Amino acid sequence: MAGAVPPHEADPGTATLAAFAAGLRWEDIPRQVRHEGKRALLNMFATALAGCREPAVDKAVAVMSPFSGAPAASLIGRGERRDAALTAFVNAMAANIHDFDDTHPPTIIHPTAPVAPALIALAETEGRSGVDLLRAMIIGAEIACRVGNAVSPGHYARGWHITATCGVFGAAGGTGVLLGLNAEQQVWALGNAAVQAAGLVEALGTMSKSIGVGNAARNGLLSALLAREGFSGPAEPLAGARGYLAVACDAPEPGRLVAGLGSDWELARNTYKPYPVGVVLNPVVDASLEIAGRPGFRADAVASVELTGHPLLRQRTDRAGVRTGRESQVSAQHAIAIVWRRGQAGLDEFSDAAVAETMNAGRPVVRFNDDPARDIASVAMTVRMRDGSEHRAEIAAARGTEGNPMSDGDLERKLVALAGHSGFTGDVAALADAVWSLDQLPDAGALARLAAPATRNPAQ
């Protein structure tokens, strides 16, 4: 079977990846990876519900709806239906807009947002089964992350928004699986994706970012639909001399496209964020929560805070003066202050209102000690009180990192919290149940419809 291609014999090219996608059976996917696919989907619905009423999403729906065909698929949390292409675009935007979606640590790709919405929209439109959807989603994520592996770290460092640029390959390959494309057609689907891979790091923090992620889903979907009708492309769109890898990366490693294919699963490395902050801040939030819970701890009695962590912690989060919710997601000073005021770290704690609150009430003085030997997921926090006493917390592996993953229960609680945050009027428990039993669902459209009911709240 394709799943058994030995790593050292595989040709590091698109054809190998395409044959793998075309040939893989559900039985070839390890049980743990199948389950990770469900976890990724649950998390995707959570973040899409949280993001589906952001101004950028509202504007995109308003501007692009006149260019939608007949309504055939469900916009998550909006109570509206559009054609599969626009639905894929909008749901991908929503799922990624807060950067609260999943992360593939080796590449920092958010794999599910650009991939799953394309597949869910098509599955709803064409009435595919849950197991077909899940298989396609797992292979799509695999392809996106493997393309990402082959261009990392140079690609992102050069300025390409890797979730968007590599996501389109995953959406194309995953759609190809759902459509039952053969290996040759899968090469074409990936070629059609290669000419649509786009997105810039420069756009992060702006509405434009979301176009790249939405396009990855929409254009991946269309790439495979075109390939099914014989719309053909280059023989080696990825690993060729002028294939995407070489053009978009100064030192690509084509061998990583296929190394361990079918045995090492990229989705098995997937992680989920407990807090809507830059990943380097996760251990700081953990430490702040831990100290906040100690008997007798009073934030207004703190004199100063000392953080010892990887140098990236200081470089990315030493931001005492942030003024917007978005900026606050990478401010250690705000994160500590708001956690100590509210005892939690959800989306509401990184809103413009929360930032105004810590700006008025004061943020702690924080001293950063660089320790390059530390893992990025760890931190030591020392809190000096005005009375001379100290609180110390040592976080070895922050929640949501590979060493301390979110449990299934954590992910369900995240879904419930974000559905509540958005005022979701649907049945959250039924949605979660449908995800956990997706491989037994005869019609994946039922899943999409469970996530469709409108949210009550406008953007946070």
Added chain:
Amino acid sequence: MAGAVPPHEADPGTATLAAFAAGLRWEDIPRQVRHEGKRALLNMFATALAGCREPAVDKAVAVMSPFSGAPAASLIGRGERRDAALTAFVNAMAANIHDFDDTHPPTIIHPTAPVAPALIALAETEGRSGVDLLRAMIIGAEIACRVGNAVSPGHYARGWHITATCGVFGAAGGTGVLLGLNAEQQVWALGNAAVQAAGLVEALGTMSKSIGVGNAARNGLLSALLAREGFSGPAEPLAGARGYLAVACDAPEPGRLVAGLGSDWELARNTYKPYPVGVVLNPVVDASLEIAGRPGFRADAVASVELTGHPLLRQRTDRAGVRTGRESQVSAQHAIAIVWRRGQAGLDEFSDAAVAETMNAGRPVVRFNDDPARDIASVAMTVRMRDGSEHRAEIAAARGTEGNPMSDGDLERKLVALAGHSGFTGDVAALADAVWSLDQLPDAGALARLAAPATRNPAQ
């Protein structure tokens, strides 16, 4: 006025380009440039009529029509209507598919295919005047070519399909002009375009190529429509440290975005192809036609051919054994043989059938002499006959190059020839008249509808 920004005072950034686009009046555009805009449009209609029934276009229309909104705009030469976004996509594909469209020599961008179809579709949908369309098209081409200047020659050499990657900026900026965006909104439109700039040289010669060109038109249109509704992007999507220029080119020259803005017009450099061949072959076709017309010349009495030209002529066109119409567009041996058999060099002469004809009947033996001092537009041809006599032809500047441009009459004859080739059922003369008098047309939609009638022939 914006048109008078002195080159050395202009900040080499998106804001300057955006302010120029937002502020430029029709009166600021030189008469020659206005006329060049019409010539470019006439040529675009010609090549779109020739390409509108290619298999890739048929497949794209079939696959993507379910994702079109209400029909509001005309597909050139197909007798069908779709929403403005899909219409822009399809017409751009058709206009460029044979690479028979216009060329901006400094960058090798085909500027009109990715830009004009977006504007024509919107003008038809929203009922804009001909002068507004022409102004927008001229500025759109200007922006596409200036972005191209700033990333040339490294960008194409790296493997980016420059017509697609830079075309989306032109389509966005041009659409912004048609929508009356202010300078800030124009920056957003260009930012929304920057995250959608894509396309690979690797895809040339395959159907996938046309996705990039179609997307440039469609996505540029949407970029500006989104910007109008406040969908915002980065402040410096082009010339910033991580802006598009730096990410997609190893040695960008941001100053070229704005040098001579309003005085040096890129469209004034535009060229048009008389023959559907690689530009380096143009002088060879000219020489072959000249010799074919001499009294007493008989192709079956030729012993051998000698070509003295720029080394690129040999490198790109010494291909005696080509087997497909597409390959034949860069084969000197086929070009000479078919011109001598048929006395002309139109699309039919570079079809699969024509290639079979010269393969069966025989192609001349050609010897190439490299002369690096020669202009790429020149060639010396010596034909040795079996009886020992010789024919010599010296082409100093091939037809269709900057030194020997196609006349207005040449372009009209090209339109008539390609409309005939495609079996266009519309009124060609009325279409040409509408282009020449576009600045007096109250409703640019009338122009679009003149090009809409179906062609009779399937793909060549």
